[in-house]
Amino acid sequence: MYAIAVKDSHLHWCEHNDLPSPGGSEILIDVAWAGMNRADVLQRDGGYPPPKGASEILGLEVSGVVASIGPAVERFRVGDQVCALLAGGGYAEQVLVNEAQALRIPQGMTLRDAAALPEVFATAWLNLFMEADLREGERVLLHAGASGVGTAAIQLCRAFNNPCFVTVGSQDKIEACQSLGADGGWNRHDGSFVEAVQNWGGVDVVLDPVAGEYIEWNQQVLNLDGRIILIGFMGGRETSVDLARMLMKRQRLIGSTLRSRSPAGKGSVMDALYAHVWPLLENGRIKPLIDRTFSIQEADEAMRYLEENTSTGKVLMGVSGA
Amino acid sequence: MYAIAVKDSHLHWCEHNDLPSPGGSEILIDVAWAGMNRADVLQRDGGYPPPKGASEILGLEVSGVVASIGPAVERFRVGDQVCALLAGGGYAEQVLVNEAQALRIPQGMTLRDAAALPEVFATAWLNLFMEADLREGERVLLHAGASGVGTAAIQLCRAFNNPCFVTVGSQDKIEACQSLGADGGWNRHDGSFVEAVQNWGGVDVVLDPVAGEYIEWNQQVLNLDGRIILIGFMGGRETSVDLARMLMKRQRLIGSTLRSRSPAGKGSVMDALYAHVWPLLENGRIKPLIDRTFSIQEADEAMRYLEENTSTGKVLMGVSGA
Numbered sequence: 295m296y297a298i299a300v301k302d303s304h305l306h307w308c309e310h311n312d313l314p315s316p317g318g319s320e321i322l323i324d325v326a327w328a329g330m331n332r333a334d335v336l337q338r339d340g341g342y343p344p345p346k347g348a349s350e351i352l353g354l355e356v357s358g359v360v361a362s363i364g365p366a367v368e369r370f371r372v373g374d375q376v377c378a379l380l381a382g383g384g385y386a387e388q389v390l391v392n393e394a395q396a397l398r399i400p401q402g403m404t405l406r407d408a409a410a411l412p413e414v415f416a417t418a419w420l421n422l423f424m425e426a427d428l429r430e431g432e433r434v435l436l437h438a439g440a441s442g443v444g445t446a447a448i449q450l451c452r453a454f455n456n457p458c459f460v461t462v463g464s465q466d467k468i469e470a471c472q473s474l475g476a477d478g479g480w481n482r483h484d485g486s487f488v489e490a491v492q493n494w495g496g497v498d499v500v501l502d503p504v505a506g507e508y509i510e511w512n513q514q515v516l517n518l519d520g521r522i523i524l525i526g527f528m529g530g531r532e533t534s535v536d537l538a539r540m541l542m543k544r545q546r547l548i549g550s551t552l553r554s555r556s557p558a559g560k561g562s563v564m565d566a567l568y569a570h571v572w573p574l575l576e577n578g579r580i581k582p583l584i585d586r587t588f589s590i591q592e593a594d595e596a597m598r599y600l601e602e603n604t605s606t607g608k609v610l611m612g613v614s615g616a
Numbered sequence: 617m618y619a620i621a622v623k624d625s626h627l628h629w630c631e632h633n634d635l636p637s638p639g640g641s642e643i644l645i646d647v648a649w650a651g652m653n654r655a656d657v658l659q660r661d662g663g664y665p666p667p668k669g670a671s672e673i674l675g676l677e678v679s680g681v682v683a684s685i686g687p688a689v690e691r692f693r694v695g696d697q698v699c700a701l702l703a704g705g706g707y708a709e710q711v712l713v714n715e716a717q718a719l720r721i722p723q724g725m726t727l728r729d730a731a732a733l734p735e736v737f738a739t740a741w742l743n744l745f746m747e748a749d750l751r752e753g754e755r756v757l758l759h760a761g762a763s764g765v766g767t768a769a770i771q772l773c774r775a776f777n778n779p780c781f782v783t784v785g786s787q788d789k790i791e792a793c794q795s796l797g798a799d800g801g802w803n804r805h806d807g808s809f810v811e812a813v814q815n816w817g818g819v820d821v822v823l824d825p826v827a828g829e830y831i832e833w834n835q836q837v838l839n840l841d842g843r844i845i846l847i848g849f850m851g852g853r854e855t856s857v858d859l860a861r862m863l864m865k866r867q868r869l870i871g872s873t874l875r876s877r878s879p880a881g882k883g884s885v886m887d888a889l890y891a892h893v894w895p896l897l898e899n900g901r902i903k904p905l906i907d908r909t910f911s912i913q914e915a916d917e918a919m920r921y922l923e924e925n926t927s928t929g930k931v932l933m934g935v936s937g938a
Contacts, residue, residue: 505859524863531860537827538853540871541846547869549862
């Protein structure tokens with residue numbers, strides 16, 4: 295099969311060994327579309343090796359058609375249209391994945407749109423509703439609100455009655471986020487968000503891919519029993535924490551990552567999406583937000599585009615052209 | 617009534633206004649014994665003011681006899697022997713408290729021994745089993761293992777099948793902790809505990825009243841999905857946290873405090889103690905550990921003794937002499 299290889303920090307579409315037949319609970323998917331994520335950029339640059347046993351090929355989510363199934367597969371048949379959350383291997387014509395990590399695409403949705411779902415909605419759901427245990431009416435602060443995860447999180451907050459405030463990198467992005475349902479926004483180039491969020495009324499949960507000095511600022515805008523969910527550290531690996539505030543306000547700092555979870559761990563997130571989010575996608579209350587599509591042959595250009603930080607929503611690559 | 621007043625950082629037993637009659641769900645307790653806690657030392661020194669609406673008198677736990685009850689009280693009658701978790705007011709002949717914060721003393725236990733229960737068992741239960749959500753077989757690191765909370769936590773760990781390791785300030789204390797059920801121990805005067813705990817096999821939960829540099833060391837001995845429960849910051853209010861490790865290992869740093877919780881919040885901890893710990897106290901599998909008793913007139917001397925850090929288990933003061 296063909297797949298993406300990394301050579302001198304560039305992405306090349308070239309021949310690759312065929313995959314083995316699916317064993318046990320695995321399914322083999324003919325990839326239609328592959329979603330691109332910031333984690334792929336890190337992996338290209340050598341900073342985010344795949345978990346043990348996972349494919350060395352980039353790519354954490356795809357949509358496509360089931361081409362064959364392992365002997366223990368229960369949920370899928372050959373020909374089913376699915377999307378899947380991967381530990382790697384998505385930038386390729388085919389990918390093998392445990393059936394627990396795949397879902398039938400929502401009714402009425404195209405394979406293209408469905409490729410934009412797994413990573414962002416699994417990340418947003420896992421962190422807001424499982425890790426932070428977000429309750430109805432609780433208030434949320436989303437950093438990088440216009441990212442794929444951010445735009446998914448805004449829509450989930452709106453659908454589940456959680457007011458949310460975003461921080462982003464431009465006035466245009468504030469408006470894009472507000473059109474999706476954000477109640478307020480702040481341009482990070484205007485300095486600390488602390489006063490703006492305090493004036494908005496404070497928050498119960500922060501979804502934070504930035505970390506660094508944001509941690510202390512997050513602590514300052516957090517209500518009693520507030521939770522900071524740390525999903526990245528673009529702002530620095532080390533930070534200072536105010537332990538007295540953490541104790542007296544009963545705050546929680548929760549480190550979270552999706553990729554290294556077991557198939558069963560990823561599966562429990564996918565099951566929750568199927569139960570709670572798929573119906574909202576099927577009735578149109580939530581939409582995957584797609585910024586731009588490329589062909590897989592243009593993967594290198596697509597990744598440079600993602601790195602510019604100007605996108606709002608997902609960057610996708612067409613593989614089979616379906 | 618008589619109660620303790622703080623004058624020039626000393627504790628004096630002297631006359632105090634009588635308390636009002638109990639209203640609503642309050643009960644008035646004739647205090648038999650009062651437990652002493654490190655929080656009382658902080659409050660004496662001006663560093664830990666009582667929560668809004670709470671008594672200005674020191675004292676976070678007592679045992680005694682119900683002297684009168686408010687019109688909405690459902691659980692207690694005059695004459696019941698109880699122990700209670702307070703927001704303040706325990707160093708006195710009488711104290712008023714919401715009935716949710718009181719429990720009948722365990723069958724077969726004296727009022728003296730029951731005064732040693734509320735703070736340490738509520739703190740240990742809340743933090744290990746509610747905040748950290750400790751599961752059977754998970755491994756625990758207890759800093760200040762010979763303290764009142766530490767000795768309660770060791771016994772809970774033993775009773776609920778959780779191996780535990782303690783850090784303490786002397787070899788004698790290691791032995792005292794092991795006799796209560798600790799599986800291993802480390803004298804903090806011998807330097808970092810990291811290697812010792814790693815050699816023991818790492819831990820899933822850390823109960824930490826120290827903080828400061830201990831936070832980074834805790835991170836190093838914590839397994840995947842590990843939790844650090846922060847209940848004090850004797851080692852410093854600010855610390856550096858390794859966010860990359862926190863994220864990749866899915867670690868949680870949880871700030872926790874008991875005193876500022878509402879009567880209902882304290883009540884839910886007391887209810888859990890009644891359901892899970894009272895039976896173990898009644899059948900003798902768990903015992904309150906009492907280091908030394910003083911009379912309330914010796915409160916000043918008792919507190920200086922507590923500050924010496926040589927005690928293992930609780931320091932109590934007799935009030936009515938019951």
